[in-house]
Amino acid sequence: MKKIIYLSFLALCGASFGQNIPFRHLGSPFNQTNVDLVWAAPTNNLPRELWVYRAWPASVSTDTISNLVALGSFTDRDRKKSPDNPHLISYADPTDKRGLLINTDWAFIHYSDADANDMHVTNGVPGKQQAFEMATTWLPKLGVDSRQLYRNPQGATIKVYGGPDTVFFYAREGKGSALATNICMYDVTFKRALDGVEISGGSARGGCTVEFGHHARISSIIVSWRNYKRDKLYSVPTPEILLKWIREGKAVWYSPDFDVFDWSSIKKIVITKITPYYYSDAYGMNDNPQNWASPFAELEAKIEINQTNAIFYLDCPIIGETKP
Amino acid sequence: MQRGTWQSGFIKANGDLHASDLRKASFNGGNVFNTTNVSLGLLALHGAYGTSQDYTTGANGANQIYFPIDGRPTSNPSWVRMSEMDLGSAGTNGLKWMGLMACNSLRQQNWNSMQSAGWKPFNGNLHLLLGANSVVDDGNLIIWAKYMLGLDLNPKETIYNAWRDSASFCVHRPVQFAIAGFDDCKQDMLTGTNSYTPQGNVFYDALPVAQ
Numbered sequence: 427m428k429k430i431i432y433l434s435f436l437a438l439c440g441a442s443f444g445q446n447i448p449f450r451h452l453g454s455p456f457n458q459t460n461v462d463l464v465w466a467a468p469t470n471n472l473p474r475e476l477w478v479y480r481a482w483p484a485s486v487s488t489d490t491i492s493n494l495v496a497l498g499s500f501t502d503r504d505r506k507k508s509p510d511n512p513h514l515i516s517y518a519d520p521t522d523k524r525g526l527l528i529n530t531d532w533a534f535i536h537y538s539d540a541d542a543n544d545m546h547v548t549n550g551v552p553g554k555q556q557a558f559e560m561a562t563t564w565l566p567k568l569g570v571d572s573r574q575l576y577r578n579p580q581g582a583t584i585k586v587y588g589g590p591d592t593v594f595f596y597a598r599e600g601k602g603s604a605l606a607t608n609i610c611m612y613d614v615t616f617k618r619a620l621d622g623v624e625i626s627g628g629s630a631r632g633g634c635t636v637e638f639g640h641h642a643r644i645s646s647i648i649v650s651w652r653n654y655k656r657d658k659l660y661s662v663p664t665p666e667i668l669l670k671w672i673r674e675g676k677a678v679w680y681s682p683d684f685d686v687f688d689w690s691s692i693k694k695i696v697i698t699k700i701t702p703y704y705y706s707d708a709y710g711m712n713d714n715p716q717n718w719a720s721p722f723a724e725l726e727a728k729i730e731i732n733q734t735n736a737i738f739y740l741d742c743p744i745i746g747e748t749k750p
Numbered sequence: 751m752q753r754g755t756w757q758s759g760f761i762k763a764n765g766d767l768h769a770s771d772l773r774k775a776s777f778n779g780g781n782v783f784n785t786t787n788v789s790l791g792l793l794a795l796h797g798a799y800g801t802s803q804d805y806t807t808g809a810n811g812a813n814q815i816y817f818p819i820d821g822r823p824t825s826n827p828s829w830v831r832m833s834e835m836d837l838g839s840a841g842t843n844g845l846k847w848m849g850l851m852a853c854n855s856l857r858q859q860n861w862n863s864m865q866s867a868g869w870k871p872f873n874g875n876l877h878l879l880l881g882a883n884s885v886v887d888d889g890n891l892i893i894w895a896k897y898m899l900g901l902d903l904n905p906k907e908t909i910y911n912a913w914r915d916s917a918s919f920c921v922h923r924p925v926q927f928a929i930a931g932f933d934d935c936k937q938d939m940l941t942g943t944n945s946y947t948p949q950g951n952v953f954y955d956a957l958p959v960a961q
Binding site for chain 1: 798865866868869884885887888889892893896900902903904905906907908911914915917918919920921922923924925932933936937939950951952953954955956957958959960961
């Protein structure tokens with residue numbers, strides 16, 4: 427009997443560990459327990475099992491550090507002292523226009539050059555293809571393993587995010603149409619994936635962003651490449667269990683179109699798509715980081731409002747019991 | 751911000767924030783960010799955008815952006831229209847930079863509509879208005895502060911660039927930040943430009959989507 431209780435306790439600990447995602451950051455609590463939830467989402471491509479990853483101390487190669495120091499033309503005099511944290515490497519030029527922070531323990535990099543991005547200067551700002559090619563050449567220089575980048579579901583090509591920084595100028599009184607439009611920077615972002623599942627959020631949570639300003643100068647780099655290793659394997663629950671969890675209030679919701687909504691008039695919600703993501707901390711946001719990456723599900727849902735369909739999203743846990 | 755020796759001017763949370771706090775005087779409001787000697791303001795709440803023209807006084811038929819205010823238990827829930835705002839105040843201690851951490855707080859289509867209607871939510875004293883052209887979460891705020899202040903050996907950045915770079919820390923996908931203001935204030939750091947009165951043109955910057 428003692429053994430049974432012990433094993434049950436372990437299972438509970440495993441589930442709560444993996445599901446301890448701060449969902450409050452992902453959306454508002456979904457407390458509609460009486461609504462009719464219908465599952466119509468294909469699950470053919472949904473993994474049957476997912477790992478929870480634990481972060482271990484990482485490293486940043488001397489080559490990567492050298493590449494970034496050279497990019498910013500930093501000298502030894504620009505280096506900031508950090509005797510209390512040997513994992514931090516920090517440079518700033520005397521005018522604070524260019525700066526670099528590397529945390530080797532997190533494999534986190536942030537480089538910025540304020541002079542490389544000027545909303546009034548568009549000469550030499552690369553277009554989509556040129557920016558992609560230049561960013562791609564920087565991946566190995568930054569220690570990014572392109573094999574772990576998130577790829578398009580339909581093929582083997584790397585998924586590329588980002589786009590132009592477009593500035594619209596108006597007369598000082600701010601009335602009427604824009605007088606001019608400038609593209610002053612182009613952003614190329616790659617996201618990291620774990621077992622093919624994308625890490626949610628911006629590249630500071632897992633991925634790499636390189637931004638190019640005028641004359642193709644790099645205006646910003648962000649790399650987040652924690653040393654994640656598989657920790658525990660979990661089964662992915664059936665749709666019935668996911669619906670049960672939603673009814674139990676374990677999900678949060680958000681919509682790109684409405685932030686406040688009266689759910690009382692909604693009788694039926696149809697789940698049309700499920701996409702797994704990993705939740706991962708970002709460096710510097712929390713004094714007590716969780717040091718793991720755990721999967722969750724994004725459910726695309728359809729509701730009918732005034733005879734038209736509206737789409738919103740539910741984020742909920744996706745891992746069930748620990749696998750042996 | 752306190753770690754950077756900045757003092758909190760005021761904090762109004764939950765039921766302490768009333769719609770009248772955000773409205774300008776001509777709408778019988780207190781315009782609290784303008785009148786309490788704060789240089790940097792942050793309003794974090796829900797936001798919603800209108801898809802039809804709003805013909806209430808001052809809106810001039812623009813598609814508005816609305817901010818719901820709970821107000822309970824001391825008053826009733828209500829909405830603040832962006833046209834009811836007049837952010838920015840003169841002097842060294844006046845409001846110069848304002849963050850609107852709310853979904854779609856600077857939605858581009860609605861911004862364009864406001865421009866066509868001939869108004870903007872800030873006056874000639876505000877340098878920069880920092881917001882979002884999408885759904886957002888507040889995952890960036892600590893990093894925004896650290897980058898502006900250069901804390902923890904982070905590169906010290908302009909208010910503008912700190913907002914831009916902090917978007918990558920949000921957990922939502924996709925997130926697109928936006929910034930409006932006067933173009934001669936893009937290089938503002940937290941110190942040294944408080945007493946400056948903008949002279950440039952108005953801009954709206956739809957920053958790249960952060961995934």
